[in-house]
Amino acid sequence: MHSLIVSTADDQTYCERLVMIIVTGGVGFIGSHTVRALAEAGEECVLLQRRTPRIPPHLADLPIHVVQADVADLDALLAVGRRYPITGIVHLALALPWPATDVDPIGATGGALAAFLNIVRVAQTWGVRRVVTASTIGVYGFTSEGALTEDVPIPLGHVHAIPTFKKITELLAGHLSDTTDVDIINARICGTWGPGGHLPDPFFAAPSLAHAAARRSEPDLSGLLAPPHAEDALDLLYVKDTGRALALLQLAEKLNNPTYNVASGRATSNADVVTAIASVEPGFQCELPSSGGRPVSWLDITRLHEDTGFNPQYDTAAAAADYIAWLRAGNPR
Template sequence: MILVTGGLGFIGSHTVRALLDLGEDCVVAQRRTRELPALLAGERVAVEQADITDRDALLAIGRRHDITGIVHLAASYPWSPTPDTAVEATRHSLDGLLNIAQAAQEWGVRRLGVASTIGVYFGVQNDGPLREDAPLPLNAPVSIPTFKKVGELLNGFLADATDIDIVNYRISGTWGPLGHADPFFAAPALIHAAARGTAPDLSHLVRPAFAEDGIDLNYVRDTGRALALLQLADKLNHRTYNVGSGRATTNAQLAEAIKKAAPDAQVGLPTGGDTPPMVLDISRLQEDTGYQAEYDTERAAGDYIAWLRAGNKI
């Protein structure tokens, strides 16, 4: 049985779905109670309410279930802490990761996979697909890649010291059902507006969106399947894997795909934008798991719009 922390969240739900499709039973740990999303309703999923920073509550899950592997997707970083809470928020974040590692050790799990982010590559020379062995700068502009880098270093130390198979998953920009607006790329907002027949509101973005802006954009159903394949692979040859599409998708390409599913969509964006897109090299993922994406941009846009128009809740 695979424990997925954050398993009822955006990427977590799709990872659980993919694990079930591959024949695994799953237990999900969520800090807050919530109902199973529609894609998991009626399935063999055990739900445990537990905060990963509560070590006793987390370890108790292993007394109720035979946990053989862990996919750790629950947030483990402080998001924009205030000056007077920064130290405690940092301690809270690291406690969560260390508790997960302790659980993996005590339960004797086969593999612990930990979510990281494409953001760890901020500042790396971007002249082609980014490989996992690229030297990373020690600093980061925001808290998420900062803590993911710290986590990757800790995971390497713990893997060596404890002989636990700990693997980092550097996940690219992900979009699709159950997703919300993202501050770093426009795709979710464009899709939601197209499904509603309204003009998109892009005021939440950290910078203006242009038609030529691109990103390694991966549909969440593919992301979840990639994580499931990494978790279940008989042998992994590396400790860090990029999880993405391996290609850049521009806003202009996305708009074209959206208009095929929703011809009246208001998805035009101004021209401009000169930031080279970050694209992940996914050859490790493909070689060690046989992964191939099932959703190109057109199929993903059509699937997402249909899902929203069917009245599904995000």
């Protein structure tokens, strides 16, 4: 027997609800902003959380339910569907252990694949029409140049655990979409920053720069995987826009493609971020070394815009202002 531990934001009878969307990883960084975007669109969400059934304070004002369940536990997932009328799934939980921990890598990989398959299995069981699953900008590799559309060939080489796993699940999603009645949508999420994000983010400097500006201190960039340079550029999207894009993909009446770039549609360099932060905090300075010319790429969002109407609401300066204000308001991260 598998127990199901639940917290609810109100006392309303669950069966009265005709529509509920499960968000795995829904109390996390991108997940919590996706839940808020869904709530603003009038949707009620069930959040799956492996560690606790408690509703986090930053989501307590929303019509949500938090269930303590592991996506790797099929019986626990099926029990959620017996309690709630699930009609959609946004799968954001990263089941693959990263950073690397002292675990069996073969067992961990098998568990991550089983978790993804469990999501598809319960979607089929419940008659869910669409699963939106998180992929990553990393599937494009790190040497591309120019605008990257969803149709460009994806390199098969292994560079990092996360893009490797996402490539595998994208292929599985295509196969299962063709052989089941579940529509699985891959959301290739670009570099995302903002409230609740990682510090440091090992892949790009923007969060560390914003935290330094909020504290009026020198930036600590030692946590990045590689030393940052002024010209280093990435497609950066503010997390509130990322959450809204994922919500639009889940709620769109019709989607014409299996894969969508979730991005800003432009490249933002570290120098751009420093300039944007300085417009908010005039005393902020960060002298980054120059690397000379490097390939610059960004994700084309034409497909996302045409099928959902998405346009980013935050440019780099607006994102920096909102993030720094949030940090100065005494939030924990």
